[in-house]
Structures are given as structure tokens and as C-alpha cells.
Amino acid sequence: MTDRSAPGGSGVQASGAGSIGVGGDVGVAITGDGARVVMLPAEAVRWARDVDAPPGAANLPGSASGVFVGREDELARLRRLLTDEGEAAVTQVSAMRAIHGLGGIGKSTLALHYAHLHRQAYTLVWWLNAATSEQIVTGLASLAMRLCPQWAPTADVPERAAWAILWLQWHPGWLLVFDNVEHPDDLRHYLGTLPDGHHLATSRTGTGWHAIAPTMPLGLLDADAAVSLLCTLALGEGQTPSPHQREEADALAAELGYLPLALEQAGAYLFETGTSLADYRTLLGQVMDTAVGGIDPERTIARIWRHTLTAVEHRNPQAVTLLDAMAWLAPDDIPRTLLAPLSPDTRTLGEALGVLHSYNMISFSADRQSVSVHRLVQAVLRHRPAAGPDEHPPGRQDTEHLIRQAVPTQDTNAPQWERLLPHVIALAVTTPPHSPASIETAYAYHATAQYLYREGRDAHSIPLRTAALVHYEQVLGDTHPHTLTSRNNLALAYSEAGDLTHAVPLLEATVAQDVQVLGDTHPDTLQSRNNLAAAYYAAGDLDRAVPLLEATVAQFEQVLGDTHPNTLQSRNNLASAYESAGDLDRAIPLYEATLTQYEQVLGDTHPNTLHSRNNLAYAYYAAGDLDRAIPLYEATLTQYEQVLGDTHPNTLHSRNSLASAYESAGDLDRAIPLYEATLTQYEQVLGDTHPNTLHSRNNLAYAYYAAGDLDRAIPLLEATLIQRKQVLGDTHPNTLTSRNNLAHARKAAETVEQPDTANPATTPDLQHPSAPPDQPE
Missing domain, CATH: 1.10.10 (Arc Repressor Mutant, subunit A)
Incomplete structure (x- = not known):
């Protein structure tokens, strides 16, 4: 411990490690391990001993009065860690904590708010830019300029830094903030030289601290805090966001990854420019280097x-x-x-x-x-x-090279496909405008899309098929057979997603081009025509669907034969169209004949056979023949579970159909639990707004209604109607069914009335035409 003499005294005696005796020139080490020793004159040493800092002295780089949310727990934890010697002390009398995290995560902001909050608890708070050892020395030198203006202006930078170190040794109880430390080892000397205060460091790097100080990793803001911060900055303090604005803010905050600096930058931009939250999302990436009022251009x-x-x-x-x-x-x-x-x-x-x-x-x-x-x-x-x-x-x-190498060569490697899938989709959706095209990359997209198709998730393949088509068009031309196949497959994905507005025109164009390039009776032309008819059917346009399917079936029979799988698939779709038109006298015999041929050609458990069997069961159901429908549904579901698995979309469709049959038989005790389980699986496998999920949700709501449980039925019908309007459009037949069911349910809340049925319609099984070879030329 160093003895202090009265001002003007003749000197002091000192003892102990690191002590300073005042009365002559003193050498002070200012950088690593005493490598730079600076001699200070006796007068400067006396000033270092005798000058006190004014109350609340600090050089903090900003105010703490701005918006600060979501870090209260971190502030409290930081205080505990710095003041609890048992957990965070580097020596017996000092404490050090390093905050590290991604640039923009709010390390400096947290340190700044800590310094302001506890400013009066310290004799001095001094902020040091610490990216380099030279900047640390410069920051210490500025402390001498603040506290000893009578001497410091005549000294050079190393002398001022040495004086500051002496002052800090004489006056305990300070806080030094080392901001943006690039090399943790730069602090080692100061921790050993300055034991009587708190050291707080911020750094982008999380390594290299193990021998210097304990670290406190700083994570992202939680979602609620991020949305609140964004709304406050974008709309102005005191403004309450509307539900729609908060929803948009939630989406934008997620896009910004809950990163505090990005939220601050976005909020300032939105407030100054009047840009909407939704529009800012489309500009993301382009405006991350844009500084508006209140944002330091160097801190974007x-x-x-x-x-x-x-x-x-x-x-x-x-x-x-x-x-x-x-x-x-x-x-x-x-x-x-x-x-x-x-x-x-x-x-x-x-x-x-x-x-x-x-x-x-x-x-x-x-x-x-x-x-x-x-x-x-x-x-x-x-x-x-x-x-x-x-x-x-x-x-x-x-990245394109990596994806092409990683695409599995075996269709059955589901775990490998599932792990790769999000990365291939991300590559597809981030394709820059005018990016060079590649057949190899197109194939990687196509192969991944085909995996989704085989898994019954073709609606999720739209970004992949869109990107593949762009590559085929650029490299092979607009009417190359592989381009036509790619266009057909994209249209089918749109149809599976319920987006008939895109599917029908794309299929019409594809059929016209197939006829021109391949001829009127080429198998791919016939398959495209079959798919177009199925899209008309899905849109409820039976006046165009039935004649087109009848003509296509006849051509398939002539070109490919009576039992070719494509002929059977087209015949199955024709039976579905007859059924939807109410012509069960033609639909049921055609279903029965088609099923027999599927069993002979593809086998009893082929997925197409199972689909045909499920559709025949529905035809019996539509005819009111539940004695034949229910056993056939039950048998088909068992086979689906064995062949495709418990959660394959075709299995879920079959399970949903069986639940409807139980419901029609008045067995709600079996129908409702089966509906509930099926809906949960649809949401997990296909997503919350897939047309099949919406169909399942509508049927569950109807079952609640049939059971007299309007408290559960009406909210579910309302939610389904909103989602169907968003996904399928206001005039889609399924949207109209939802609207009709909701009207009846609301009316039933006032009067007892049976609603219209909401039974699931059969869906035509859409198949892709022959896929392009692995490496089309």
C-alpha cells in the first residue's frame, strides 16, 4: 500500500509490490509487460497523487436517455458479476468482465448503459477505444488532459498515458471500459498494473479471453423486446402501433434477426423516410449501409x-x-x-x-x-x-458447386435429403437477377423438387421448380422438351398449392407448346393435357374438364394402350370429374374398372392403386353406401400406413376421408379424435396454410358443429375461411364451402338447423410427365 503525504510535502515512503514512492522521477510501464517504460518528473507524479476527479467524472461517448429495451436482465447480471469477487474478480481487489458478441448485437450499448446507470458508484468512468494497443494508450492519455491540464499539454502521449496509470493507481474505485477489443492480450498489462477498480471490455471475438478475464456472451433480443424497440423507433415514442403494424414489425424484426443495431438502423430509416415496414423488408440488404438522422455513418x-x-x-x-x-x-x-x-x-x-x-x-x-x-x-x-x-x-x-455435389444419388436417402433441403431452397430463392445459368444447377433443383413430389409435398417445391425453369429457359431455350417438362412440373406444384391462378395459364401454355414441339399425340403432350383437365376440375370448371379428360383418355388408349399407368391415371381423373358432376352411374363403374387394372398392372399396394381405391371408397360414400365405403377406407388406410408411412400426405388424406365416413355414419366419437389427430399431422407435415390442411381444419370444424359444439366450431370456421381466402382466393369452390358452413354455424347459434355437408372431395392424382435425364444436353 502507498502512503500519501500532504500536498507540498517532502516525500513519501512506499513498500509492497507495485507501490510508488513519490519524491523523484518515476518510471511507469504503459504497454505490455513493461516493454515501454516512461519516466515522469517528480512534479507530474505529485499531481497524479494529489488531483482528485470531480464527482461523476466520465468521458462516455453517448447518452443513456435513448430507447433501451430488452437488456434489463443483462444489466443486472453484469453488475452482479463485477461486484461479486467470488465469481468475477481477476485479483483480490479488482473485477473484469468481457462482453462479446456479433457486431451490432449491442455490446457497446450495454456497456454504455451500465456505465451511466452506475456512474455515481465510481470515482471515475473512462471509456477507451481498444481496437489496438496504440488506441488504448491514446485513450489513457486523454485522461491526463482532463484531470491535469496544468501539466499534460506540455507532455507527449506516452507521458500522459503513464500519468493516467499513476493516477488510477492512487485513486481506487474507478471503471475503465475497453471498447471493441480486437486482441484480448492487449489488456493483460493493464489488469496487472491497475488492480483497484473495475475493467469492462467489449469485443467481437469470443476467444483469447480464458487467460485474461471471464466472458459474458451477449445474445439477440427476444422477439417481444425487438418488436417493441422497432415500433417505438419507427413510429415515434408515445405512438401505439395498430395490430397490422405490430404484425408487420414482428415480420421485419424476424428478418433483421432481432439484432439491436439493425433494429435501430431500420427504425430510424422508417421514421425519417416514411417507408412502410413491409416495403423495408423488400429493401433489406440494400439499405444496411444507409445512415439517416441520428445514425453514425461509421456504425451502420x-x-x-x-x-x-x-x-x-x-x-x-x-x-x-x-x-x-x-x-x-x-x-x-x-x-x-x-x-x-x-x-x-x-x-x-x-x-x-x-x-x-x-x-x-x-x-x-x-x-x-x-x-x-x-x-x-x-x-x-x-x-x-x-x-x-x-x-x-x-x-x-x-455454393452452387457445393449443392450440386451434395445432392443424393439415391432417391431413398431421406435423412440426407431432409438435411440438405432447406439449403437448396435457400439457394434457389436467393438467385440474383441476371445470374449466369447452369444446367447442372437446374438439375440439382429438379432432383430436390422430385424428392418433395415423391414425399407428397409438391406444393413446397415451387421455388425449386421456378429456379430450375429459369435455368432451362436460359440454357436450352423456351421450347426445348426439358424446358416444357420443367414448366409442366411447376404448374403442377402451383396446382398442389391451390394456386390455380398460376397453374391453369401455365398448363394451357405448356399444352400449346407441347403440341407445336412434340406433336398432338406425344405422351408428354397427353400428360400435360391430362394435367390441364385436372386443374380445370380443381377449379370447379367441369364444363371444360370433362370433355378434355374424355378426349385425353381416348388418346392415351390409342397411343399407350388400355392398361398403361398414364392411361389409368387419366381414367381415374375422368371418374373423379364424373363424380363431381353428380354422375355416379358413370363414375363408380369407371373407378371399379380402373382399380382392377391398377391392381393387375402396378400391384395391390402401389401408391397409385391405393389412391384409386381411396377414390372408389369415396364414390361409395357419395352414393350413400357406407357399408362398402367404410371397410374400404379402413383397409386402404392400413395399406397407406404400411407402404408410405404414418405421416405421408396421402396417408393423411386417407385418414381424413375415413373420419368423414365415420361422421356421416353418425359415429362422432371416432370421427372427431381422428380429425384432430389428422389436422395436427397436416400442420406439421404440410404447414398451416396448405390447401389440404385447410380442408382438414374445415372438416374438423364441421364435426364440432355436428356435435353441437358451436363454441369450438365457429372460431375454427372463421379462421379457415380467412386462410382459404388468402391462399385460394375469394371465389374458389372450397372458399365458398367455408363461407357457406360458417353462415350456417352462425345461424345455428340462434336457431337449431343442420348445416350443408362439408365432406371432402376427391382430388385428382396429378402425375409428372417423364422427368428430364440427370444431365440433359
């Missing part, structure tokens, strides 16, 4: 991350290559094996990923076999320009 998200990438590239150029590639993939669960081809060996890959992880640009999964990257980092990286008009943007070509 894009600029901060450019600085981070420069630091990363300086340490490991391979890391930037990997991050550029990851920008075009899904943000979560990126397998290391997918990235491996970009590195010569496992060690190089691990080292590059390690650098990205140290800068918080990626995070590892628990087993460290996959990584995740913040979605906004991806958005910023994707919007960098290409080197030339015919070039890919940075990382894009590498």
Missing part, C-alpha cells in the same frame, strides 16, 4: 461487418471464402460436410470455421458438426455486387 451494420470481415481475412482468408458461401444457404444447421469441398482438408476447414466463430460470425451446434450464421449477415453479404455483368456475386458460384 454493413460497415461494421466490413470491418469485421477485414479482420477475419487478415487472420484467415479461407474463413471469408466459407462465409461468402454460407451467405447463400439456409442460416441454420449448415453441415460441415457440406462446406468441406471448399477446404483442402479437415484441419484447414476447422481452423477457418474457428476464426469465424471467434468473431461471432457463426455459431456451432452442440455436436459441432454443423454451424449457423445470422440471417442478416447473409443478407448483407448477398447484396455485394458481382465483379462483372456475367459474373456471380461473391460466394454464389462456390
